Amino acid sequence: MALATARRPVFKVKPATFTPRYGVSFFNNDYSFQRVRPNSTSVLTKTTRSPEAKPTISPLSALPTTVLLRSLLVATISSKPYLLLPSLSILSFLCKPRRSLLLNVDRNPILHGFLKSTFYKQFCAGETHDEVKTTIRQFKNMGFQGAIMTYAKEVVFDHRTKAQHGLGIMQNQDQDVAGSVFCAHIEAWRKGTVETVELLGKDDYLAVKLTGAGPNVTEAFTAGELPPPQMLDALDEICTKCKDRGVRIIVDAESHHFLSGILRVTLELMRKYNRDGYASVYNTYQAYLKSTPVTLGRHLAASSEEGFTLGLKLVRGAYIATDDRSLIHDTKQDTDDAYNSIAxxxxxxxxxxxxxxNGRPFPSVNLFLASHNKASVLAAHQLHQQRMEVKLPTVPVGYAQLHGMSDEVSFSLLQLKGSGGDPKVYKCSTWGGLGECLAYLLRRAIENRDAVSRTGDEYRALKAEVGRRLRSLISFST
Incomplete structure (x- = not known):
């Protein structure tokens, strides 16, 4: 996307050197913004390297070989419809409640071992605290700013069947305690979320799926109401713990069926905890929803009038398989345009x-761009850097891609990291038992099915990196 810079001075973005902690260095492409004729737009052009300049290293060279090979396996399946469609059918079948040992992924050791060593490890952080800590450490060793971690419990509403499915939520009954209604679902969600907070450190993010707290909460959200007091108390506890640890919170996107209630409680949390000049709590805005610009406008107005920082995490959207299709933009291009316009x-x-x-002053906003679209994130980073260089106003921004997806995008961003620490790039992952994470894995598979161009690009990039490493081995051995 062109960036307007008429009558501004020429400047160059110096190539940054990025060194992951295990010792591989990267040198990014040398780019410069060049001014063209007055009243025209600038273009991002690649400058010619001097003969002595070091060659660009493939972004994927940062991946450990075991991760690279597993990524290639998953990308091969994702990019081949004759492999992906049967895989989707199998995952969908396994997501349904099963009591038999043969079909229960947590009780069948063979099924558990296969799924965990392939799809689960590709997209999820771990089933135990130690596994999650190891994954977070690996992210940081590869140069990421930190991790965004989600506890797997959630409820998904299927618009077609008008049914909601609790994922990782036990079907136990609420209990009466000391004359008050005590919800065991909320308590289980609170406990798991607090455990997640304790796995994180400064610069990490906690992503919460509020529907994971069970039916009492989802019923309130469906009605557009705040959740029960027990849930509000749990959220206050979690926000306080996160603030003490330097961890920020992202209220994750969920089914549109629950959106009005989720937006209401998230706005309340931002009002309460985003008073220190930065966002401790972010709301997730889905660009594929036609209603998002209106929703964002209301939240910007609240931020402006009430003096809190708006945490704006922007995604394209991940519930296209279950949400009402009429609520979603008609074409992918419309969604891309909406995403880029907001970003x-x-x-x-x-x-x-x-x-x-002659409009209203722009309020305090912190931006987080979660996207697998390389053009979108590079254009955003270029615009942010351009405005920083010429001292134009802008907002703090971070970037994230999902664990196991779009590594080429993630490491391309990391190659651009400059002395000021930008861009700040994160990996977003989910943890929990294999059974709890099955629906999450299915959603990732559906996302890959619907992103034919991206999965094809990933497959080719991963295959090229495997080929490069094989050629290096052969050259070394000879």
């Missing part, structure tokens, strides 16, 4: 009536 509008501090000439 670049936030970076320019111009969204709707906010930040424009």
């Amino acid at each position: 670049q509008g936030a970076l320019r501090q111009e969204i709707g009536e906010f930040g424009r000439k």
Whole structure:
């Protein structure tokens, strides 16, 4: 996307050197913004390297070989419809409640071992605290700023069947304690989420799926109401613990059926905890929903009028298989345009009536761009850097891709890291038992099915990196 820089001075973004902790160095492509004719737009052009310049190393060279090979296996399946469609059918079948030993992924050791060593390890952080800590350490060793970690419990509403499915939520009954209603589902969610907080450190993020607290909470969300007091108390406890540890919170995107209630409670949390000049709590806005610009406009107005920082995490959307299709943009291009408009509008501090000439002042916003679209994130980073260089107003921004997906995008961003520490890149993962994470794995598989171009690009990039390493081995041996 072109960046308007008419009558501005030429400047160059110096190539940054990025050194992961295990010793592989990267040298990014040398880019410069060049001014063209007055009143025209600037273009991002690649400059010619001098003969002595060091060659660019493949972004995927940062991946450990075992991870690279597993990624290639999953990418091969994801990019081949004749392999992916049967895999989707199998995962969908296994997601249904099963009591028999043969079909229970947590009780059948053969089925558990196969799924855990392939799909689970590719996309999930671990089943135990030690496994999760190891995964987070690996992310940071590869150069990521930190991890975004989610506890796997959630409820998904299927618009077609009008049914909701609790994932990783036990079907036990609520109990009366000391004359008050005590929800065992909320307590189980609170306990698992607190455990997640304790696995994280400064610069990490906690991503919460509020529907994981069970039916009392989802019923309130469906009605557009705040959840029960027990849930609000749990959220206050979690927010306080996160603030004490330097961990920020992302309220994750979920089924549109629950959206009005989730938006209400998230706005309340932002009002309460985003008062220190930065966002401790982020809401997730799904660009594929036609209603998102209106929702964001309301939240910007609240932030402006009430003086809190708006935490804006932007995603394209991951519930297209179960949400009402009429609520979603008609084409992928419409979704891409909506995503880029919000992302670049936030970076320019111009969204709707906010930040424009004769409009309302732009409020305090922290931006987080979660995307697997390389063009979107590179354009956003270039715009952010451009505005920083020429001292134009902008907002703090971070970037994230899902664990096991779009590593080429993640490491391409890491290659651009400069002395100021930008871009800040994270990996987002989920932890919990294999059975609890099955629906999450299914959603990742569906996402890969619907992103034919991206999965094909990933497959080719991974295959090229495997080939490069094999050629290096052969050259070394000879």
